[in-house]
Amino acid sequence: MLRLTKKADYGLMALKYLAEHPETPALSAKDVADAYGIPAQLLAKILQRLTKTGLLRSHAGMNGGYALARDPRQISAFEVIRAIDGPLFITSCTKGTKACELTPSCTIKEPLARVNETIAGVLKSISIQDLAEQEHAAGKAREAHGLVALTP
Template identity: 65%
Template sequence: MLRLTKKADYGLLAVKFLAEHPESASQSAKDIAEAYHIPLQLLAKILQRLTKVGLLRSHAGMNGGYALSRDPREITAFEVIHAIDGPLFITSCITISGSCDLNDICTIKEPLRRVNDSISELLKSIRISDLVDANTANRRHQGASDLVMIH
């Protein structure tokens, strides 16, 4: 079964938390860790990684902490997961080099590549703002469904 790593899950939660608090210049790692019961040391490493790749900004000092570097409508779930876990491969034959021991006789490589690509595209379509504003997103989706049913 395809599963997010704990680190990627925590990264998404942290970015969602920051998006939920736009009124604050920054949030501390401690505040985020306490909100989701995440081990602080692990979260600190995740936040540092997200800062290094440019998804977050860090602020030093007494009121320091982390903030999103871009609008939550411009950050995708894929970016967060990729920043933490690296490239997404659902099987060991789908790799950066694209080679495997069974390459010449494999009959499932292409269908699995399409599945991998579909999952990547789906994650790229999910914005952090969608995670924050799930109720509004559900209402928008329901409204679109209603329009389809009317026609």
């Protein structure tokens, strides 16, 4: 449980791949899809979504494709996941603006909202760059705790 969707995985993998190839001006959806064995059309839609949210820049035509809109250090895993999977809610009762209408006495979700914030904080602290150099990611994740702990 608590699983990311495959789409989010694909998106993270694609951004990581782009970060690993900074020399090329743009990579097509098919290029990335072939590199990982991901369905090309599905990845295309994911990349389009990431483009619409401003994480990628797209370029049509020959030798077109996608490129990171920002430095990979400035793109967090959280942004990618939210762009693809939508807002992050650990509690199934909170859906967007309206809360737990079925169970008004659901006092569970208040403490779980803290957990939610923590998870979001950890994901925010991990950048695409970290994924590209995976050795450092563990350290980053550890640092994150301190940071998150300061924001109650």
